[in-house]
Amino acid sequence: MNRLLSVRALALLCVALVSCATPSSSRPSAEAAPASGWQLEWARGAVFYEVFVRSFADSNGDGVGDFNGLTSKLDYLKGLGVEALWLMPMFESPSYHGYDVVDYEKVDSEYGTQEDFDRLVREAHQRGIRIVIDFVLNHTSAQHPWFVESASSPQSPKRDWYVWRQDNPGWKQPWGDGPVWHEKNGAYYYGIFWSGMPDLNYRNPEVRAEVKRLASLWLARGVDGFRLDAARHMVERGPGEEQNDTPETHDFWKEFSAHVRSVRPDALLVGEVWSDSKDILPYYGSTEKVRGGDELPMLFYFPVAEAILDSLQYGDAARLHARIEEFSTAFPSGALTAPFLANHDQVRVATRLEGQEGRIRVAPAVLLTLPGTPFLYYGEELGMPNGPVEGRDRDPAKRLPLPWDGTEKAGFTTGKPWAPFVAGWQQRNVAAQLADPGSLLQRYRKLIQLRHDSPALRVGTLKPLPRSDAAPAVVAYLREAPGERVLVVHNLGASPATVSQVLPGAPLDPLFVDPQVQAGAEASTSNSWQFVVPAYSSGVWRLR
Known part of the structure; x- marks a missing residue:
């Protein structure tokens, strides 16, 4: 690391340790933002690639993908045309997916060491590839020491780090019938997803200060931003829709964003607001107060993903045309939009489009000629379908190991892979498609190169x-x-x-x-x- 980078890292680490003074109010209040706003032109029109580290490449033969495996494949990603990676959760966690964190300061030991991660970041940056990590702030694991302490006693100093009450009001998840209040030690705590993921209490200024400190810490370690999981659920007010999009949730994101801008105005925040445009657009906040928005500067455009795939399924472009009209008029000036086809929570494109090759080939042509910052999900460039695990539409079926070649263990590992490969991997793998000029992978490469070469397609x-x-x-x-x-x-x-x-x-x-x-x-x-x-x-x- 050169001296300039060393000084910068030291300065950021100092911010991480000392800059997060506890606000006096119990309601989030936005900090004063730099007049210049975000410095995110690097992200405008760039091509991102979502990686599940566990399923990408294994370097040590234990069957689990890891940081060193991913580092060894950076040249493949560079050749594909990728300019930034979104790493799914990489913190210590008891689950295979990592969305229930037990330590926000340590990387998952199955993926490697902090030194391995640092090398990944360094090697990616040398290739012009940025690294954005999944920052799961809405909730922790029920095994996180914060929650263990919080649940130990009503008098615990961390009791108010989570949301507790003495009775069960009977609220249900806003998208279904699942319970959100869970009993423990004679009281009830709030967890919108399930009992193993208790929600943090963002009305508590100590919690807000802590997550800002953690953001500063990881920015000092070299990451280029955060993907923000479940962004619409941070602060709840009551049952039903009062668990979504509350004013206090927007206030928190304004405060968090102001902090990140003060530390690294070139650090990206991309929010998951899984809903329709009327709910997504307010999360940009004010583009008049802050260039790019005083809340979240980039948001995933879920409606266009649905419109592309629905239009292909039904052979009628009406849905897509309507979203293109919305795309051209509804988004605030200077805001960054993230269109995509699928992600780790959704049925893979090849399965959704019933394996029909024509549909699968035109989908990326649509995505990569639209405005915004397109996100690709690992394996989509190969046409990976959902996998042969119990329940085709269940989450593990969407997150299986990437086949690199047609050998016995697909070039993914020298050991036993943590999960099975998708059907047809012996023919549909990276090596086979790199050797075939007409393959889907080569089509992705050509379309991404076209996007790089055309200012109109990239930022027009x-x-x-x-x-x-x-x-x-x-x-x-x-x-x-x-x-x-x-x-x-x-x-x-x-x-x-x-x-x-x-x-x-x-x-x-x-x-x-x-x-x-x-x-x-x-x-x-x-x-x-x-x-x-x-x-x-x-x-x-x-x-x-």
Whole structure:
């Protein structure tokens, strides 16, 4: 590490240790933010890749993926075109998934040591790849020492670090019928997900100060930001919807964000608000007070993921067209948006699209030509389906080991893998697809390279073009940046389609055109072009 980086790390560590004075109010209050706001242009339009470390690559033969295994595959990710990684939880935890943390300061020993993690960060940065880690702040494990102490006595100094009451009011989860109040030692504690994950009490200023200290600590250790799990559930007010999106939750995120900006204005916060746009958009906060938003500067765009896959399933682009119109008008100026196809909580794309190769191939063409910062889930570039474990739609089936080659243990491990590989891995693996110019992996590589090379696709504006009643499966839009205007056309249906569009420029220079996609000027109308688009095909052209 050079001297400049050493001084920077030391300064950040000092902030981590001494900057988190306890606020006097019991309600979160936003700190004063730097007038310059966020410094996150590095993230605008970048391609992120979500990694489940346990399932990515094993370096020591114990069957569990680890930091050194991931480090050994950074050149693969660089070749894919990835610019940042989101690591699923990597703190000490009793579970395979890690979303129930027992120590926020220690990495999971199954993944390696702190030195192994530091090397991963250093090697990633040398390749121009940033590291964002999953920061699960809504709740801890019931085995966390904080909760053990809190549950030990009503007089415990950490009693108020969690939410307790003497009776059970009978609230249910806002998305179902599961209980949220759980009995222990004659009292009830609140845990919105289940009894093994008690919610922290963010009305307590000590809790808020502690999580800010932890954020500073990990920023000092070199991470480039945090993915924020369950961001809409931080502070509850009552039953039902009063467990979602409360004013106190928004207040907490403003306070937390102000702290992160004060430490590292180039550190990314990306929030999980699993809902519709009306609930997602308020989490940006005010873009007038702070450039990029005084709350969370990036949010996952769940509705567009559903729209892409629904449109492909039904062969009708109406849902996607509606979201593209929303994309082009609803988001606040300067805000960062994170579209995606699937993540670790959702059925994998290949399974959702019923294994139909045409659908699976057009999905990334849509994602990677839309605005925002696209997130890829590991294995989607291979077309990995859900796996052969009990309950196809259960979470472990979505998080199985990545097959690197067709050998006995798939190049993932030299030992017994912690979980089985997906069906067909002997043919559908990294090595096989790298060797096949027409593979899905090579398609991802070409589309990501196109995005890197085109300012319009990377950071340009979005303008949806009119739909045709005669071709309901076709969606078309323009992307524009200074000096470049790009036309994108996708056919999401199983039949070929012909559509016409009046365009602001011509002729067309092909940038990415699937076989047999044709474009030609129509003599009858000025600036009108006709497009013949086979089933499940895409075309991208630059307008002159």
